[in-house]
Amino acid sequence: MLEETKHNIEARWTKKIRDGLGTRSPAVQRSYDMKPETPVAAP
Numbered sequence: 001m002l003e004e005t006k007h008n009i010e011a012r013w014t015k016k017i018r019d020g021l022g023t024r025s026p027a028v029q030r031s032y033d034m035k036p037e038t039p040v041a042a043p
Contacts, residue, residue: 024032
């Protein structure tokens, strides 16, 4: 667990500006793929 925590803390300091440039997070992409007026939950 200590190694994982150390990695997660250091990841923010070693990330480059261009990492992931031009890509969307999966949650944002799902919102673009939805049809307008999509209900939040199925009835």
